[in-house]
Amino acid sequence: MGRSPCCEKDHTNKGAWTKEEDDKLISYIKSHGEGCWRSLPRSAGLLRCGKSCRLRWINYLRPDLKRGNFTVEEDDLIIKLHSLLGNKWSLIATRLPGRTDNEIKNYWNTHVKRKLLRRGIDPITHRPINETKACKDFSEAREEEDSLVKILSFGPKVEKDQENGLVCKKEIDEDLVGEERRCLDLNLELRISPPWQDQVHGREKFHCNACRFGFGNGKECRCGDVKCQTDESSSSSYSSSDITSSIGYDFLGLNSRVLDFSPLEMQ
């Protein structure tokens, strides 16, 4: 037995919504609330599929929707959340009030994806595109890094820095030290060591997710990152044996509320 259709397709309109249909849907939901999408069209006097009504309401008619372009902050947040969650648009949307999953998805596909590619970052893995070849031997990888510096003559000027990897020249400032010198826009993370590690004075240093994605604020950070040690709760640097707890700590921001899933809890 096959799956039953969500509605009687013979008697439903498709395509763009008219003003009259919008008005009917808005007034019905205002007086009856959301939900029961299957029966809603008939009750509201709409010749539409329930799914279509739900989509129209959620993506376009909801009064709390934010209109207009995405801000730089929203842009950054989408990239950070996508690097954590992947194409979980609905989850990402919960962190951007007034934005819908569909809107974010469209924005990602039309703007952000292209922006990352221009920066040489794979929009799927959020790693430098060339890093997929990272298992080459050391010298080969170093040559690659050198050539990248040459290739990246467009956009921000890139230089090779002994301590910090590839760094944007315009970002190089004597007032900045360590991690702060890393190019914020072109973090290519090119290194020979396994990812997620830094070499600090000959010993390895592991970054927690909070630092890694720019959310480190001291309370959440336990990796000993310079940026985070200004806070009173900064703990001592992690040793290699702590890597598991470091990576596992506060995964997806469940403790730090970087990602607050409380609205998703069962009623």
Add this chain to the structure above:
DNA sequence: AAAACATGCAACCGCGAACTG
């Protein structure tokens, strides 16, 4: 001015999860 092409976004579709009897 018009055709061709590119872009952005609303809407659709199919699937799997969750719910219900």
Add this chain to the structure above:
DNA sequence: ACAGTTCGCGGTTGCATGTTT
């Protein structure tokens, strides 16, 4: 426990609009 139903998500499509030739 199971089958049927409903909902929500993510991928994809198609159309309107803008830009280029």
